[in-house]
Amino acid sequence: MAVTPTSAELDRLRIEVPSWAYGNSGTRFRVFGTPGTPRDPFEKVADAAQVHAHTGLAPTVALHIPWDLVDDWGALRRHAEDLGVALGTINSNTFQDDDYKLGSLTHVEPRIRRKAIDHHLQCIDVMRQTGSRDLKVWLADGTNYPGQDSIRERQDRLAESLAEIYAALDDDHRMVLEYKFFEPAFYHTDIPDWGTSYVHCAALGEQAKVVLDTGHHAPGTNIEFIVAQLLRLGKLGAFDFNSRFYADDDLMVGAADPFQLFRIVVELIAGGGYGDPDVQLVLDQCHNIEAKVPGQIRSVLNVQEAVAKALSLDTAALDAARRAGDVLLANEVLMDAYATDVRPLLAEHRASKGLPEDPMRAFLASGYLERIAEERQGGVQAGWGA
Amino acid sequence: MAVTPTSAELDRLRIEVPSWAYGNSGTRFRVFGTPGTPRDPFEKVADAAQVHAHTGLAPTVALHIPWDLVDDWGALRRHAEDLGVALGTINSNTFQDDDYKLGSLTHVEPRIRRKAIDHHLQCIDVMRQTGSRDLKVWLADGTNYPGQDSIRERQDRLAESLAEIYAALDDDHRMVLEYKFFEPAFYHTDIPDWGTSYVHCAALGEQAKVVLDTGHHAPGTNIEFIVAQLLRLGKLGAFDFNSRFYADDDLMVGAADPFQLFRIVVELIAGGGYGDPDVQLVLDQCHNIEAKVPGQIRSVLNVQEAVAKALSLDTAALDAARRAGDVLLANEVLMDAYATDVRPLLAEHRASKGLPEDPMRAFLASGYLERIAEERQGGVQAGWGA
């Protein structure tokens, strides 16, 4: 029953890739290094550009401040443009300074809240230089022990801090506010769920939107429901894509539960969010043990396959089955789209755009990995600096 | 460091008990009957009155429509008053009619939504007769299979249905809207989390509030955070108390994780919700294998102990430790209140009110259970009618 997506529909897919995915990441037990790992933002952007060059899907690169601070933003911007990509979302970081041990925007001490707010004002300044639209705020804030701090007062301080940052945005800026179930805080997290992010965004105004990271939910959470709800409320600003079996595992998107990714994309399309620049699709993953650039290529391809399957859905048949209350048929119509092997269609689509039919094989054959392993000797490999 | 709660503080505790806890309940595998189980609402109210008579904590009884429909509401009301209690919240039920197999207020068919709305209008009518303030809406609505129905359209239909019911409320009525993670729907639930209940209540207006059932969350959810957040937003209308190890186990409140119950009450007090009639405390449990009236007595006593411990908290010391950033001390101050054995204080408090020091022993010695087992022969024992 599946229908065939048009080329125009497939063309609307845009995925932002994160600069930090090309640096080293790991667990608290170990961060493994790899030959060729970038040592600065310029090399990260170069790696990111490879993903776009081979897939045509990843035209922008998200930056993380201070990890990606450079002296000359114009140079980084031109570097990106020369490589065929653009700079994207600016991510703030208030979890790697000793001052933030017990919180940042929610901290009980005004001095530390001030510092954290100022960091965000600095990020907004960077946005003006990079031409970025979105300031992404993910907070590690929370507590580890019952009683440690006042849950309620931290909410009030959070609201106050966010309001000051929001007021500093330009008119064409957005603040996108991420929630996370737990980690690195292990008792309570100050923005633990979509509801909390939503009520803060609603209080801030139109330029504030919720970020849904697919790895940031309690076990069993129906993520596509949240997608549908936030689209309905006009408050879904961005996705952070990755996948998980347990906690915030940060595996490649689609690796753990490809059917879930498909269902998420189905709701994204149904709610009008697909292809809407106001609903940004971003990767946020950790390639702890797998090769990084190939890991990113696999990830954008996984999203593309999910999109192609979701676009194959026979929505008229689905609607009819739903109206008839035919549970099995409605499920079958959905599964029919999911069961469709869209890879031949996508290979053809790529060829029609002058892209390699098999981006992974093409990239591996390009010699890029060998080249960077040889060229990037010395220096300090980029990482989270934990 | 713990402080001693005053009698006046302890006196502010009021817990509503549910009529259906005195009838039979069970699992999908088996509902076990017990001698003496009530056969009608009058007998349920009589059992409920025993809880209040022995504890002084449970002055009102929640009713469930249609389970508790009677011909003469005045008679039921007077019956309750004669026994020292009053009728409380009216609970609607749209999960036990064949028409509701695929939904009620969210159903794709207008006819069935109409029927479900009308049922709620009938409940509002009952409220006028019972003198109840609150209409509690818990929906079993959801789907079992991906694709079965449109998540998004069901939200829109839900909003529309709720709006019609809300419009029918009297000025002194409230609609309290419950959320639940899953069950009986196993793929998606139409009101699965506090965020969804909140956005509907916010859209409806001041008379709509969220109900937090302590058993209705994903594993690991920090429930006291939600308490703090909803109190901050002015939208916490009521609790449904029970406890759980796994899913919605509906065990006696405080049985599975007494420390969690304590933390919940701490946030309730901190946020100004304790003793506030606008934040109703209600039991909602299933005494599948334990004796029912004693199970209810144990439950209200568990809440009372948690309240007494929470009132023992040295909030000045806690605040000082928090301001100093002393994680261990702040935690210790909280644990100190929790570790306090409040049972002697509560026994004394009860004695001062003319109540039995040990309500459980007093009730068991009263012969009530033996009397109802003998008197309530014949007829059909009340239950969920699943």
Next chain:
Amino acid sequence: MAVTPTSAELDRLRIEVPSWAYGNSGTRFRVFGTPGTPRDPFEKVADAAQVHAHTGLAPTVALHIPWDLVDDWGALRRHAEDLGVALGTINSNTFQDDDYKLGSLTHVEPRIRRKAIDHHLQCIDVMRQTGSRDLKVWLADGTNYPGQDSIRERQDRLAESLAEIYAALDDDHRMVLEYKFFEPAFYHTDIPDWGTSYVHCAALGEQAKVVLDTGHHAPGTNIEFIVAQLLRLGKLGAFDFNSRFYADDDLMVGAADPFQLFRIVVELIAGGGYGDPDVQLVLDQCHNIEAKVPGQIRSVLNVQEAVAKALSLDTAALDAARRAGDVLLANEVLMDAYATDVRPLLAEHRASKGLPEDPMRAFLASGYLERIAEERQGGVQAGWGA
């Protein structure tokens, strides 16, 4: 890279269907009835035979005692054979008698353990009449409240009870022992995990094997690991197939996470369990809202598709990638098999066996559902009798 399964490989698939799936089932909130629901074991077997007639995959029917007790076992056996199927596993039931409220084989009272053991001896007697090989033991035993009973003593009583039942088995009989994380017990379950089932089976002897029900695990459990481990230990006796998003939802197998089902089958094949009559594949599901016979057809087809995908795996390429430590390539080889659309192959395979290419459409067009809805008037529809 995927390879094409041979017809002979596909032919090794056999799935046992459960008699109780054709009767009514539901949740504690409601059991919805359907026109045409069987009223006795003969009608259940007739429905089950439809599944086999249209798919060629379900040659045996599991029975549940006492639900399926009949006076004349020879008649039921011949009835089944006339319809092209055979009677299969005998399931005991010690959860629906008032005596079992606090346990059965683990009960503190010898009288009740005796009764539960005797029930199993009766089941073994039935096996002799039905020609069944397997006695399946799933226990609802457990406790709801900490302290309620001794976890340790219940283990010892369980071991003793099982030993007596095991001793009564004929040489060609097996006892297959199921574990379950929780429900209907909500604090502790006496056989909660594979480890517990395994240690009892190991103590009993060669004729005792573990049953893995795919819905009976904690959130996040890697089920294919357990499959691999039990096959390695020679102790995997049977599967109970179904699927879940939350708890023991008992949805159609493959509905919630088709990729997980695929991974399970991959391990089944890798460990030599596929096609081995000693590793029985059985459905155990509840069609609460969907049509029952079609629900069973969909389920066996879901398993067949997972098997065909798993048989498509290029194991040589996989092995090479693993030996090279190429994480992404090994994953890609696996995903390649999963992404393959095996439906055309299976349609062809069916046609070659004289089966309908699309079993679901063929069944729906057969008029069977309409016929039973008309014929099966009056009487009491079969169900769990909760």
Next chain:
Amino acid sequence: MAVTPTSAELDRLRIEVPSWAYGNSGTRFRVFGTPGTPRDPFEKVADAAQVHAHTGLAPTVALHIPWDLVDDWGALRRHAEDLGVALGTINSNTFQDDDYKLGSLTHVEPRIRRKAIDHHLQCIDVMRQTGSRDLKVWLADGTNYPGQDSIRERQDRLAESLAEIYAALDDDHRMVLEYKFFEPAFYHTDIPDWGTSYVHCAALGEQAKVVLDTGHHAPGTNIEFIVAQLLRLGKLGAFDFNSRFYADDDLMVGAADPFQLFRIVVELIAGGGYGDPDVQLVLDQCHNIEAKVPGQIRSVLNVQEAVAKALSLDTAALDAARRAGDVLLANEVLMDAYATDVRPLLAEHRASKGLPEDPMRAFLASGYLERIAEERQGGVQAGWGA
């Protein structure tokens, strides 16, 4: 109904503390340092000795190889003895070398398995020098992606590797084998549950026992059941104590769910494991944000309080209630022990042994923290070296 534990019963408590708890630890996001953090094993042992000096509960210190490698084991041993403690369990480490990126004892390459086995043989050598009895094996081994490696073959390689290590043990040595649900592996872990650890230990022999880390289970797992089962099987070798709300949070034991800790100790006592030197109690925690030595003191006190409560249990009353099938009474007897405030009793007990009544206040008043902050300038603070 609670009874009063005797001094002799309380005296049987011994808790081993881990050297690495005094060094820095954190999350993948950040490791926060603290003034005074030890820079070598001698300073770690000195800190550990403070815990014992103030509580009398922690007479031994576990070491981690290679973190705690020293040139002169005799010197470290004497250093410990001078401070009133002894060296305890030796922990191996096969997760911080680049070679172990894809596994250690389970690795597909024989060379890396050899290296990992040799590391354990080195650890056994250390045991001979430190006089340790236990070799604790926790493996980070597992995979992140489906297909990455063969689950089954890794089990076989694991069994082979463990057998070689086991064969090298002296007669008075033990191998204690830990399991963990997930992390740092995010798809499958090679020893994910007690069942897997048990089957390997059973195959190895009498000197192999299971380690139960209280933070290493799936959500909702009934840990006290596993305690009871392993004691029954004679295979519980040691505990790693900590607590958690979400994943392996490694919070202070008793901090997240003190009632669970109590239930665990109740089963430990009931099964004869309390005070048995063959069931070792060890802390394994991360003091990410709280002070480390005080965090350890709080932890051993939390265990002591749980033990005192569990020893307060009126087992005769409990047994009678269980035999009578009185669910509520049995639960009440247990809760009565839990509700008892044992702190006065423990203060008295400490005083009778010449220990400070309030170990935490005594330690904080001792000036030790100020002294080490001043003395331990320069050098590299100990940590996990991730």
